[in-house]
Amino acid sequence: MRILQLITRSDLGGAQSVVVNLANKLCEEHEVIVVAGEGDGKMWELLDLSVKREEFSFLRRALSPINDIRTLFRLVCLYWKYRPDIVHLHSSKVGILGRIAFPESKIVYTVHGFDSIRIAYRRYLPLERILQGRCKAIVGVSKYDGRNLQEEGIQRNVRVVYNGISAPCGLGHDPFTGMKGYARKVLCIARLSPPKKIDLFLEVATRLPRYAFIWIGNQYEYTQGYPSNVFFMGSLPNAGAYNEYADLFMLSSNYEGLPMTIIEAMSFGKPVVASNVGGISEIVVNGENGYTVENVPDIFAEKIEYILENDDIYNHFSRNALERFKKDLTVDKMTVEYLKIYKAGTLH
Known part of the structure; x- marks a missing residue:
């Protein structure tokens, strides 16, 4: 055709x-x-x-x-x-x-x-x-x-x-090596636009200073104040591949369809904590491969910390994320x- x-x-x-x-x-x-x-x-x-x-x-x-x-x-x-x-x-x-x-x-x-x-x-x-x-x-x-x-x-x-x-291709190197002293790395890939709720992302980062919070996709320099554990990396090609070196994917949003960024994270076996909007809950299942939650910073922070501080939970979610990707996505x-x-x- x-x-x-x-x-x-x-x-x-x-x-x-x-x-x-x-x-x-x-x-x-x-x-x-x-x-x-x-x-x-x-x-x-x-x-x-x-x-x-x-x-x-x-x-x-x-x-x-x-x-x-x-x-x-x-x-x-x-x-x-x-x-x-x-x-x-x-x-x-x-x-x-x-x-x-x-x-x-x-x-x-x-x-x-x-x-x-x-x-x-x-x-x-x-x-x-x-x-x-x-x-x-x-x-x-x-x-x-x-x-x-x-x-x-x-x-x-x-x-x-x-x-x-497609099946993911790795970067071949760790792009986060300069982020020293953090127990875990939380990644978000999104444009800087009002629906993506950068304010919520920053509030969650403030509540979890032991973790590095990384934002890829900002199409301009973010000049407002933000915590020292937040890193803006700009708009990067093959951004989904950076999931390989993150521990968890986070997406806060007012509305979505079925975000490709979440599918990319799942293809690397990463647990996901995301806003309960659009079709996200159809692929991110609470207690299985992550959580979908209300747009409340305390709830986001609680779920992220729960996953990252419990190795058995983390490994279980990681396996399920990868299996769901291979089956349906x-x-x-x-x-x-x-x-x-x-x-x-x-x-x-």
């Missing part, structure tokens, strides 16, 4: 990681073209050389009638250039424009965290309801998202496919599920 994968931004994030992993796996047997718009372009660096690339400078997240019309025109031209069998849309902005530009019988639209629309950008829900018939399938990345799509009146051809990644599993959706019905 000839498959178009489209996403709004070209910088690295959870949805972009899905596109990269899916495109790199699909290109083993199919022709794959990836389309993306604004951003620092770091996503492009991770694509297999056999994947064709189309950069759309006018494709931007912010609403702009001029840019959006230009993007629509280019999308139509792109369709006739490649005549794809499948058009897979990722993220809400290109999900809207793509469902206008392309034939509905060829479109699969993945919603990467429906809460971002349902809660943060609710004004776009009517448009999502109107356009739900303009695709062959709408995919949620968790059962939580699938239920909420249905409850919000988006009920046509809704499917659920868990995100997946690999790129092979994700690709098989998407291919079933791609092949459903008649391709024209």
